[in-house]
Amino acid sequence: LNVVVLSPSVRSRYTAAVCWVLQQEGLTVRRVIVRRMLQAKRMRAEWRSTGGKLLTKIVRRALHIDSSAVRKSGESLAQALAAWGAPADLHEAGVPRLLCRDFNDVEVLAALENDAPSAVFFTGGGIIRRPVLERSGAGVVNCHMGPLPRYRGMDVVEWPVLHGEPCAVTCHFMDEGLDTGPILLSRPIAMREEDTFELIRVRAEVVMVNAMRDVAAALRAGTLEPRPQRIEEGRQYFRMHPRLLERAAERIGEIAIGQVNRQ
């Protein structure tokens, strides 16, 4: 089976990891379509959402800088990639790449028509419109960092915790809504009493890669069973205010204990 991967940056470790697991599952990654980072339109959009943190974000992404807490945890995606013997980024992966300004550009549509992929795997980089969805074989697979259908949108690791619920990642086919496409599978994220949200997110990235691997295996075996979401089953969440974030952080321990007790 041929697949195409959509990537937010040539330096994305997540994209490299997903490409690697897809190949491990016997899928052929025909092409990685990478959205150019340094372009006015994208910079404006990023500036609107991140403001003064934009420069830090770019530098961290470009140079793969992890905090000391993450490095010490031994659970980062970088460390997982090294342990798997997988390439650290797309430069090392050696997969054909197409750079684009936007995933909905004409040259991307032409590439998808040419490649005729069985499915497309999304690893970030912006909004996908109908023409792309229509040229993506079985569909565009995304792994959402929160439990669907209940938690759509942003900060979906933190919002369930604030409500006293455990974290999970969810693979789904993308549609024109925000995280509203048919659900493929869900995987829990293990939590520990001493966790921080930074560490949970780092751990979640590895869970996401493994979830994408499971989707790839099911796609190859022809056993994918998409379950449509009903809009009323979930709600859209937005960036969490620091005050509520503190409240949520206080609940991590109790949820981690709950997870252990259930086991």
Added chain:
Amino acid sequence: MLADLMERIARALDPWLPREEAARILVRRRDTLEKRLRRATAEERQRVRALLDGPAARTVELPVELPAIATLVNADARVLDALRVAIREGAVAAGPGLLWLEWALRRVEMRLPEVARTSAGSIDRTALLAIADAWRIGRDLRHLNCLLRAGDMLARTRPRDLEHLAITVAVLAAATESTR
């Protein structure tokens, strides 16, 4: 009027926002508002009073007095009708009211990052006040989150007019109101 509001806020020691932090912001805004009110015309005073006595600044939940705000912000009548439905039905039940309330939330949230770098005047004030009411009725943490974020933005920007100041006070009042 303002003294009552401040007293109520001070009493409402909300677990979600430290009393001293809320008080600091509110006192600063209230002082500015009072100074400006002294120089305001009778019509301006009346409009601000309608806001401060309106839904976001009161403890009663219904009915919601949106017409006063409608005049203030020159909002589209259809939007206001929809918001009125949202407030009455949406925060407590599913259906079209809930969808309209979701719309109001999205409308405010999407604007916040930009507003933080421009001016508070860009926030849809009617939608924001609807969210303030929805928080009182439904206790949906997303609404409180929106109020806290909007409160931050409004408090950070330079007060440009009386309505802006009144909205700031009203939104912060809603956010600091006790959840118990």
